[in-house]
Amino acid sequence: MIKNRFFLISSAILFCLSVVIYFIIPNERKLQPSTTVMNFPVQDHNGTFILGSIGAVVFIGCLILLASGLEKYRVRSVIGVMVVFAFLPGMLMTAYQETFASGVKAVSYDQEGECYFETVEEDVLKGECSFVLHNRSNEEVTFEVEFMDSFYFLENNHRMVSLMNLAGPYKFTMEANEKRSIHMTELLDVSDIPNPTDSGSSSGIQLKLIQSNGVQVHL
Template structure:
């Protein structure tokens, strides 16, 4: 089945390099991207990423080397490799968090959080947010929670980040526990001329801050 070991080793090395270029830990840069290829954020609010283009080209070369290293089963091997490539980072992160991860590095977020806003007066909004966090470590962890806006190319007004008017929010997660965070805040938006009157956001993005450490999720 293996026709050329040198090509196989080169392919494995290139896949490994590709995985490390934008490894989704401690920050996951993919969640801010509006154009992606495999594990590479091609474009986000900061523009195009040359490194992502380089990584994409490297992955294509890795696939070519993989095909050339085999005498048969090319398609199924490539598909299996891409599946492993997609899920391996998640498995490694989970293993790390459940074994030696501490503090905010042991916290996971399912990405399903939501925020809804309703105008109360001309200068006040009622903001309600709900999100689920899990502490995988054997020790409690306390951190500050900050909200970030999801990037939409055609929409530049603040939505989720309006919650930071009353923030940051100090959160404590007990050891090996899962917690649904529910916030209900009356927000004074008099200093936010472009604040929305009503609206909401799904799959909200957050930042966890613990001392000098932070994680974008």
């Protein structure tokens, strides 16, 4: 089954390196890509992302060495590694948040938040947003929530979800290990906002959590 042990060891090393690279990529670059390769963001509204490109190359090298090092079951093994890599970072992040992380870095978000907007009168929108946050640490944490527009809206110089910030700041305090479902409804004055949406909805909304000491996380 094993054709070249050196290739397999090298593949394992590159796999670990690709996981490390994925972890050190800032969340905002993972959430706002226009192009991804093997889950690595390689391009966004700022242009080519070098670290993400390196990570993609390293992971592809891992797969090539894996296939080259095996005599049989090459396709199955490559697919298996790709599946593992798809889930492993999330599992490791959860473990990190529950053990070593503190403050907003220990707060997770399931990426399933939604926002709805409708015009109620001229230059006034009604915005409704719902999302779930989970403080995985054993300490209370206080932070502000800021709403972020997706890459599509940034690229087209158009605002939608970020309009909710007009009624902010939104400050929350979460108890240790608390999981909270948050729903908010606001009337938004968009008279001074260029290119606001007039109605619509957005799912998988992106959030920024900000602590008073300046620590921020993009979710």
